[in-house]
Every structure is written in structure tokens, then in C-alpha cells.
Amino acid sequence: MTSQIKYLLDETHLPKAWYNLAADLPVPLPPVLHPGTKLPIGPADLEPLFPMALIEQEVSTVREIEIPEPVRAVYRQWRPSPLFRARRLEQLLDTPARIYYKYEGVSPSGSHKPNTAVPQAFYNREAGIRKLTTETGAGQWGSSLAFAGSLFGIEVQVFMVRVSYDQKPYRRALMETYGARCIASPSPETHAGRTILASQPNHPGSLGIAISEAVEVAAQRADTKYALGSVLNHVLLHQTVVGQEALAQLELADDYPDILVGCTGGGSNFAGLAFPFLGVQLRGGRKVRVIAVEPAACPSLTRGKYAYDFGDTGHLTPLVKMHTLGSTFTPPGFHAGGLRYHGMAPLVSHLAELGLIEARAYHQLRCFEAGVQFARAEGILPAPEANHAVRGAIDEALRCKEEGVSRAILVNLCGHGHFDMQAYMDYFAGKLRDLSYEESELAMALAGLPSV
Amino acid sequence: MTSQIKYLLDETHLPKAWYNLAADLPVPLPPVLHPGTKLPIGPADLEPLFPMALIEQEVSTVREIEIPEPVRAVYRQWRPSPLFRARRLEQLLDTPARIYYKYEGVSPSGSHKPNTAVPQAFYNREAGIRKLTTETGAGQWGSSLAFAGSLFGIEVQVFMVRVSYDQKPYRRALMETYGARCIASPSPETHAGRTILASQPNHPGSLGIAISEAVEVAAQRADTKYALGSVLNHVLLHQTVVGQEALAQLELADDYPDILVGCTGGGSNFAGLAFPFLGVQLRGGRKVRVIAVEPAACPSLTRGKYAYDFGDTGHLTPLVKMHTLGSTFTPPGFHAGGLRYHGMAPLVSHLAELGLIEARAYHQLRCFEAGVQFARAEGILPAPEANHAVRGAIDEALRCKEEGVSRAILVNLCGHGHFDMQAYMDYFAGKLRDLSYEESELAMALAGLPSV
Numbered sequence: 001m002t003s004q005i006k007y008l009l010d011e012t013h014l015p016k017a018w019y020n021l022a023a024d025l026p027v028p029l030p031p032v033l034h035p036g037t038k039l040p041i042g043p044a045d046l047e048p049l050f051p052m053a054l055i056e057q058e059v060s061t062v063r064e065i066e067i068p069e070p071v072r073a074v075y076r077q078w079r080p081s082p083l084f085r086a087r088r089l090e091q092l093l094d095t096p097a098r099i100y101y102k103y104e105g106v107s108p109s110g111s112h113k114p115n116t117a118v119p120q121a122f123y124n125r126e127a128g129i130r131k132l133t134t135e136t137g138a139g140q141w142g143s144s145l146a147f148a149g150s151l152f153g154i155e156v157q158v159f160m161v162r163v164s165y166d167q168k169p170y171r172r173a174l175m176e177t178y179g180a181r182c183i184a185s186p187s188p189e190t191h192a193g194r195t196i197l198a199s200q201p202n203h204p205g206s207l208g209i210a211i212s213e214a215v216e217v218a219a220q221r222a223d224t225k226y227a228l229g230s231v232l233n234h235v236l237l238h239q240t241v242v243g244q245e246a247l248a249q250l251e252l253a254d255d256y257p258d259i260l261v262g263c264t265g266g267g268s269n270f271a272g273l274a275f276p277f278l279g280v281q282l283r284g285g286r287k288v289r290v291i292a293v294e295p296a297a298c299p300s301l302t303r304g305k306y307a308y309d310f311g312d313t314g315h316l317t318p319l320v321k322m323h324t325l326g327s328t329f330t331p332p333g334f335h336a337g338g339l340r341y342h343g344m345a346p347l348v349s350h351l352a353e354l355g356l357i358e359a360r361a362y363h364q365l366r367c368f369e370a371g372v373q374f375a376r377a378e379g380i381l382p383a384p385e386a387n388h389a390v391r392g393a394i395d396e397a398l399r400c401k402e403e404g405v406s407r408a409i410l411v412n413l414c415g416h417g418h419f420d421m422q423a424y425m426d427y428f429a430g431k432l433r434d435l436s437y438e439e440s441e442l443a444m445a446l447a448g449l450p451s452v
Numbered sequence: 453m454t455s456q457i458k459y460l461l462d463e464t465h466l467p468k469a470w471y472n473l474a475a476d477l478p479v480p481l482p483p484v485l486h487p488g489t490k491l492p493i494g495p496a497d498l499e500p501l502f503p504m505a506l507i508e509q510e511v512s513t514v515r516e517i518e519i520p521e522p523v524r525a526v527y528r529q530w531r532p533s534p535l536f537r538a539r540r541l542e543q544l545l546d547t548p549a550r551i552y553y554k555y556e557g558v559s560p561s562g563s564h565k566p567n568t569a570v571p572q573a574f575y576n577r578e579a580g581i582r583k584l585t586t587e588t589g590a591g592q593w594g595s596s597l598a599f600a601g602s603l604f605g606i607e608v609q610v611f612m613v614r615v616s617y618d619q620k621p622y623r624r625a626l627m628e629t630y631g632a633r634c635i636a637s638p639s640p641e642t643h644a645g646r647t648i649l650a651s652q653p654n655h656p657g658s659l660g661i662a663i664s665e666a667v668e669v670a671a672q673r674a675d676t677k678y679a680l681g682s683v684l685n686h687v688l689l690h691q692t693v694v695g696q697e698a699l700a701q702l703e704l705a706d707d708y709p710d711i712l713v714g715c716t717g718g719g720s721n722f723a724g725l726a727f728p729f730l731g732v733q734l735r736g737g738r739k740v741r742v743i744a745v746e747p748a749a750c751p752s753l754t755r756g757k758y759a760y761d762f763g764d765t766g767h768l769t770p771l772v773k774m775h776t777l778g779s780t781f782t783p784p785g786f787h788a789g790g791l792r793y794h795g796m797a798p799l800v801s802h803l804a805e806l807g808l809i810e811a812r813a814y815h816q817l818r819c820f821e822a823g824v825q826f827a828r829a830e831g832i833l834p835a836p837e838a839n840h841a842v843r844g845a846i847d848e849a850l851r852c853k854e855e856g857v858s859r860a861i862l863v864n865l866c867g868h869g870h871f872d873m874q875a876y877m878d879y880f881a882g883k884l885r886d887l888s889y890e891e892s893e894l895a896m897a898l899a900g901l902p903s904v
Contacts, residue, residue: 004528008460077456170870174873177880375630379560
């Protein structure tokens with residue numbers, strides 16, 4: 001039997017600094033605007049929501065930002081995470097491609113999210129903050145912040161999209177085990193929630209609404225701040241430990257990726273893997289083709305406008321320039337809750353505009369098919385979000401086979417699917433379906449976006 | 453913040469051989485008897501069920517049994533597994549104890565079970581076997597054998613205790629994702645199953661019944677064998693990679709355990725950790741206090757008879773000498789399905805008789821309490837089975853505090869609880885309860901066992 005190869009780094013190779021792509025961008029990121037004045041905001045405008053250390057990271061153009069030792073101490077529980085050469089999958093596909101995957105499911109909550117949850121909890125505690133509010137969709141982010149909060153003694157309040165709250169009680173139970181409080185959103189606890197419930201008592205919720213609720217609660221109290229699990233610059237920054245480790249691990253493998261693949265919802269796991277490699281390229285080093293894979297049912301990068309928009313439905317956040325389907329876009333209930341966000345991280349959107357990355361959208365059935373193929377070959381069951389990246393990697397590997405070319409493909413396997421078995425059951429039972437062409441186009445038309 | 457310490461070994465420290473405790477036993481293990489003749493059985497008697505390589509391991513007294521390279525190649529995906537010093541838990545308990553845990557939840561199926569599933573699948577494939585049958589309770593074993601089967605191209609058929617089949621659809625979905633077929637037991641597919649269904653169409657099933665069904669199917673076809681996830685000598689042997697790694701990791705920590713703690717259902721994860729340390733002791737090295745923790749609702753070691761008994765309810769297996777509650781004992785439906793077996797591994801039972809290990813039983817509520825405490829301190833959510841071991845370790849750590857003594861405690865954290873969130877939800881909702889004294893004594897009396 002062909003066997004996998006694992007590239008493991010010891011703790012001395014845990015990165016000492018996060019890599020800040022802003023230092024190497026050929027064109028700076030468009031500024032964040034105040035929704036009232038439409039003028040660039042300053043750090044003080046963000047202070048009700050975030051501690052100053054994170055605001056500084058949000059706007060920094062310094063290339064390396066030191067990771068505080070208490071954060072590294074927590075990272076060491078599961079980092080450096082393993083990099084695998086997927087030789088069993090390669091054999092199954094009969095491809096000359098060399099497929100590598102970085103596996104982030106080894107964290108306590110089973111995904112890449114603690115990479116940023118831990119420093120966010122740390123900086124907030126350093127600033128004397130006692131409580132963090134946040135939103136969550138599938139629950140990967142909420143459970144990761146709950147984990148981080150439990151370590152640093154910070155109370156965590158999670159607004160969970162109601163449809164997920166009802167359908168995913170086990171993710172909620174994990175948050176509660178870590179000591180967090182989890183509330184179905186829209187909730188009666190906020191003005192934003194009450195307004196929606198007044199007209200639609202059974203509203204299924206959305207990430208945009210849950211963000212409005214979490215922001216509203218955080219803005220009201222000096223000892224309470226808000227934490228976001230993706231989209232923002234500092235969140236993407238924290239994820240760059242992933243790509244930095246992968247660079248070192250591929251050196252051990254004496255290889256370098258021709259192609260990088262990540263799935264994108266808000267963009268953080270994708271950025272975490274890709275930014276350090278793009279940095280090498282932007283500083284004159286080796287080039288890499290970078291592919292962002294998103295769900296066809298929520299195609300912000302491939303179908304959205306590149307425009308200033310709100311991060312939330314209640315329009316409480318500043319305006320950021322990003323690929324967006326519109327802040328009131330409600331994606332259909334497909335089984336990758338972590339990818340159901342109307343916008344894309346400004347940094348990732350900017351890279352797409354600069355032509356430094358490409359994007360593609362997949363319907364979910366082919367992603368589950370890829371996930372099952374991956375699980376049977378590699379033993380690890382990917383989360384539905386990660387299945388999108390796996391699909392992208394498999395398609396590139398099959399292209400290598402067609403063309404008779406051996407390329408190195410590196411994919412970010414951002415989480416395991418142990419909390420997503422209902423999705424796999426629905427897939428096997430034939431209950432999952434893809435949006436039809438007509439449904440997709442109708443959704444785009446309703447969002448004011450052009451058809452294809 | 454106090455931080456954990458992780459002791460990681462690189463792949464060169466992956467054990468090259470399993471450690472066979474039989475080589476160092478001061479008194480040999482009582483023989484396995486033929487149920488008809490009551491005489492010791494020979495290898496040929498086991499041939500309908502197991503390939504000869506495993507039968508040889510079952511009876512071997514050679515100290516080191518080489519791990520085949522294809523098995524090591526698969527082990528390398530997650531092994532050597534990490535050993536942690538639980539300094540955050542120590543701080544929370546304010547104990548002078550040094551608590552270490554070996555974490556087996558890093559395997560693809562989330563528990564220690566693949567340590568034996570992989571070699572069992574390997575040896576069967578080497579023997580030309582095309583199909584394996586097995587039983588599973590909570591599903592950790594079934595999903596691990598399904599994983600191993602998918603790697604070696606062996607069809608896997610799992611008889612899952614009906615009550616678990618109905619209550620734990622997600623474990624079933626994991627098995628099916630790996631390509632296994634999962635059947636609720638008792639089933640109409642076997643004589644053993646049909647006999648029970650004829651009189652009790654809604655029988656909830658038991659491990660003893662599921663074993664009967666799996667054995668019956670395996671015995672009928674030359675290309676089909678049976679695989680067991682615990683109890684047998686060769687299964688315990690395969691788990692000794694755990695303790696061997698822990699020995700090397702504690703050397704890195706410049707420490708040695710005063711106390712070892714593991715949970716026991718059939719006994720395999722406990723044995724995997726303890727046997728290598730007991731071997732050191734039996735060869736004249738340092739002594740260690742070894743504590744087996746079992747559920748008070750299925751107390752084979754603390755309340756069972758030490759006697760020859762069947763491994764299954766249908767009496768298809770040979771007779772083994774073990775601590776047993778009787779082959780027809782049906783444990784109540786507490787939330788640690790992996791510990792609901794009427795007997796205890798003959799090797800573990802033998803050690804208890806020789807006074808080389810001690811045993812204690814805990815009711816489930818205090819185990820969940822310990823598990824939640826552990827999750828909040830260490831970030832890892834233990835499986836309900838592992839909570840028993842965690843409870844034992846915490847109690848020993850609290851005793852250290854009372855006595856003002858610093859002892860090193862090593863516990864086997866045999867699996868994560870990501871598939872067991874319903875149990876945690878029930879615990880938080882106050883729906884779990886312990887057996888009363890009267891209920892426990894009634895169960896013992898019905899099993900023909902003395903009261904306390």
C-alpha cells in the first residue's frame with residue numbers, strides 16, 4: 001500500500017511572528033469608510049468594538065508582527081499542525097500531481113479558527129475586557145472563541161444563526177461546555193433582533209443579522225468588545241501561521257507548490273495559507289497560482305460587485321470595499337455554513353482585483369463527492385467547507401493527469417467534519433441538491449447582480 | 453497564564469515492535485477453553501474467525517512483536533500521539549500533582565481504536581481475506597475498523613447495538629462514509645439475531661448479541677473473518693504503542709509516573725497505556741500504581757466473578773477466564789457505550805488477581821463533571837468513556853493536594869467527545885442520572901452476584 005507522508009515540525013519551528021501581507025502589496029488596500037461621513041475612519045472609530053492592539057494590527061503595514069508568548073504557548077497545544085503528502089489520494093486518482101494538505105482539524109475545536117480566537121481573547125484580556133460578543137454560523141468560530149475565552153477567563157456570548165442553532169445543537173453544546181452562552185439570532189436581546197422578530201417572528205437568521213446583534217451588545221458596555229472570526233485584516237493576519245508553517249514543511253519535502261487551493265467564506269483560512277506564499281512572490285520569489293474556491297450558492301468573489309458595503313445586515317459596521325452580494329443577501333441553506341457570508345475579506349477581494357489570485361465556484365454535490373473520496377483515501381473526514389477546497393485540488397490533480405504534467409498542489413484542509421455528519425447523511429440519502437441555473441440567476445437578479 | 457507543555461516525538465520514535473506483557477507475567481494466563489470439551493483450545497479452533505498471524509499473537513509469549521512496515525506507515529498519520537502536561541488543569545485544581553495525559557483523540561476516527569484496527573485489517577488482507585465483520589457499541593470501534601478497511605480494500609460489516617444505531621446516527625454516518633455497511637443488532641441477517649427478534653422484536657441489543665451476530669457471519673465464509681476491538685490479547689498488544697511512546701515522552705519530561713489511570717470497558721486502552729510500564733516493573737524496574745476506572749453501572753472488575761465465561765450472549769465464542777457480570781448481563785443505558793461490556797480482558801483480569809493493578813468504579817455524573825472541568829482547562833473535550841479516567845486522575849490529584857505530596861499522574865485520554873455531544877447536552881440539561889444503590893444491588897442480584 002502506498003502510504004501518506006507526514007511533515008511535522010517541532011515546536012522550535014512555531015512561527016514567532018504573523019506575516020502581514022499589507023507590507024508587500026503593490027497597491028495599498030482601499031481605506032475603510034465611516035458610514036455617515038464616507039471618510040476614512042481612524043482608530044478611535046473602532047475603539048468601541050476592538051482593543052487598540054487589534055486595531056493597530058488592522059491598519060499596520062509592518063511585515064512581521066510578533067506573536068505574544070502567551071499566544072504561542074496556547075498554539076503549541078496543536079501547532080505546528082501537520083502537512084501531509086496525500087499519496088493515497090494521488091494513487092486513487094492515478095495522477096502525476098503531488099498533492100499536499102495542511103491539516104488544521106487538529107485544534108481543540110477541530111478547525112483553523114482558534115488561530116485567531118486565541119490572540120483575540122489574549123489582547124482583549126490584556127486590555128481589561130471581561131466579555132466578548134460574536135456571531136457564528138455553522139459554529140466553528142463560536143466554539144473556537146468559547147475555547148479561547150475559557151483559557152483567558154473571558155465571558156463569551158455567541159449569537160448563532162437561528163437555523164444553525166436549531167439544526168446543530170451539538171456545536172452549541174460544545175460552546176456551552178467551554179462555558180460560553182449561545183443565543184439564537186435574531187434574538188429579543190438586541191434592538192436589531194427585536195426589529196426583525198417584530199415583523200418576522202420565525203426569521204431563520206443570517207450571519208449579517210447575528211453580526212448586528214453582537215456589535216450592538218459590544219458597543220454598549222466599556223468592558224465588552226466584539227470579536228469577528230474572518231473578513232478583517234487582523235483576523236487574516238493571525239491565520240498566517242498556517243502558510244508560514246507550510247512553507248517550512250514543503251522545504252522539508254524539498255518541494256514548492258505550483259498551485260494553492262483554499263475555500264473561501266469570509267476568506268480567513270484561504271488567506272492564512274496563501275498570504276505567506278504570495279508574500280514570497282511579491283518580494284520577487286517564486287510564483288504560485290492561487291485558487292479561491294467558493295460555493296456557487298454564495299458566490300461573492302465570482303459574482304459579487306467589488307464595492308463599498310456594510311459587513312452586517314443592520315448597517316452598524318463601517319463600510320469596507322469588498323466583493324459583495326449585498327448586505328441583505330440571504331444565502332440558501334446549503335451545508336457549508338461557514339461559507340454563507342455575503343461579502344469577502346477586503347484583502348482577498350483586493351488580491352482578486354489585482355489579478356494575484358483566481359476564484360471559482362462549485363455546487364455542493366461535487367464537493368461532497370470529493371470529500372467522501374478524500375475520507376476513504378486519507379482517513380480524515382473534511383468539514384463541508386473544506387470539501388470545496390478538496391474538490392478544487394482534485395480537479396487540478398485530474399487536470400495534471402490529462403495533461404501528463406506533475407504539479408505540486410497544496411490545499412488547506414481547514415477542519416474536520418465530525419460535527420457535520422448530518423450533512424454527510426443527507427448527501428448519502430440523496431437529500432442534498434444543488435441550485436438550478438434558474439434559481440441561481442434569480443438569486444443574483446434579486447441581489448441586483450448581472451446574470452451570466 | 454500557565455501553559456500546557458506538549459511532549460512530541462518525531463517519527464523515528466514510533467515503536468518498531470508491540471510489547472507483549474505475556475513475556476513478563478509472573479504467572480501465565482489461564483488457557484482459553486473449548487466450550488464443548490472444556491479443554492484448552494488450539495490455534496486451529498480459532499482459524500474460522502482470525503487469520504493465523506493474529507492467532508499467533510494471541511498466544512505468543514515473545515516479548516517484542518515486530519510491527520509490519522505497512523502498519524507503521526499508517527500509524528505515522530497521527531502517531532506518535534502527543535503527551536501533554538496538564539498544567540492548566542493542575543492550576544485549576546491547585547494541586548502539587550504533576551498530571552500528564554496521553555491524547556489518542558488525534559487519530560482519524562478520534563480514538564485509540566485504529567491502533568488495532570489497522571494491524572487487524574493488514575493481517576487479514578495479507579491472508580487474502582476480503583471481508584471483516586465486527587460489532588460496535590458507541591461506534592468508536594466500528595468507525596475505526598471502517599477506516600482501516602477502506603485503507604486496505606477490505607469490506608467491513610458492522611453490527612451496531614440497536615439502541616446506539618438509533619441514538620447515534622452520526623457514528624453510523626462516519627462508518628458509511630468510510631464505505632462500511634452498518635446493521636442494527638439484533639438483525640434479521642443472522643440466526644442469533646432472528647432468534648432474539650422472534651421473541652422480542654424491539655430488543656435494544658447489546659454488545660454480547662452483536663458479537664454473536666458478527667461471529668456467526670464470519671464463521672460461514674472462508675473469505676470472511678471477524679475482528680474484535682478489545683478484550684483479546686492481540687488487541688491489547690496492538691495498543692501498547694501508546695504506553696511505549698508515553699515512556700519515551702516522560703523521559704523527555706525527565707519524569708516518571710507514580711500513578712497510571714485508564715478507563716476500562718473491554719480493557720484495551722487501559723492495557724495500551726499500562727502494560728509497557730508494568731513490564732518495566734515486572735523486569736525489576738520502577739514500580740507504578742495502576743488504577744483501572746470502570747462505570748459503576750457495568751462493574752466487571754470491581755463486582756464481577758473471576759470465572760470462565762463466554763465473550764458473547766449467543767455462546768458462540770470460546771470460554772475465557774475473566775471478571776464477568778455474566779454473558780447475558782445487559783448494562784443500563786448510561787452514556788459511555790464503549791464501557792458497556794459484561795466482561796473484562798483476560799489479561800487485565802489476571803493482573804487484578806495478581807494484585808498488580810487496582811480497580812475502582814464511578815457513577816457517570818461525577819465523570820461528566822470531571823470532563824467539563826478538563827475541557828475548560830485543557831481545551832480538549834473528552835469522550836464519555838475517557839471522562840472516567842479523567843475523574844480518576846483528578847481524584848488522585850486532589851488527594852495529592854490534601855496530603856501535600858507531589859505525585860506524577862499519567863492518564864490515557866483515549867478519545868475526543870465530538871460524537872458524544874448529546875451526552876453532554878443531557879448532562880447540562882440535568883437529564884442524566886446515576887443508578888441508585890437499590891438499582892445497582894438489584895442488577896447485581898439479578899446477575900447472581902453478591903451485594904456489598
